[in-house]
Amino acid sequence: MHCNVLIVDDSPILRAAIKKVVKLAGVDENRIHEAGNGQEALDILETVWVDLVLLDLNMPVMDGEQFAIELRKREELRDVRVVIVSTETNRERLDRITALGISDSLRKPFEPEDLCRIITDTMGVSS
């Protein structure tokens, strides 16, 4: 799959687990990027074109909601697809984030197959 994916999660071990699934979905390893919080993700987006962001919400420094707001403010990044991968349960917060144009969401804990399916669906690739 010829797309660049950015995994944003403050847990290195979860990023590694998600990266395995992204590779299973057919994304080349050199097209997978990682960030430990929203600010790091924005820094990466300044230098690398990313098609899909897999975004955790509860993170230090800059959380996922703030990241999504900043992303949508930037003309050149408005079309980047974002999938939430988080433990978030707060309905009001989820509604706020969905209103920012989120493609899909997946609650942890998730089955690897579910994440695989969401990646292929979001990127418009038949699995």
Next chain:
Amino acid sequence: MTELTPETLNRITIEALERTAFVLVDPCDPGETAEPTRHARIRFTGPTTGTMTVSASDGFLSELASSLLGVEAEDIDIETEGLDAIRELSNILGGSVLNDIGGQESTFSLGLPELVETDSGDAGITATFDCDGECLRVTCRGASSAAESKAA
């Protein structure tokens, strides 16, 4: 809001470990396994405030981290990968419990997981598990006042 029960906490923990890391655990009585030595805690606020504490032995954390990373357990560095695994497990279990007790219209908010030196030992809903002789203990405080009073 639904009250958390020990049975629900058992189910949530077993499902989370199976789904996230393909790690299988069996519920057991406290004292049947080695005493856990590592602890992570996450706070929650909302209709009630409380904490979720996850305690585990190093052997369990090796197993969990190795499953998540797809490497051998002996290649796991407990001080980095093992502790990251227990922090993330507390995050996942905290979110799963809040989803269960808060339902579709949940107003709970979850904090960030942190490592703590010891578990407070205060009364709460506790589930203990055996994983090939290694120990995992999960304690939720504040999610079910009635059941916690009985436990105390």
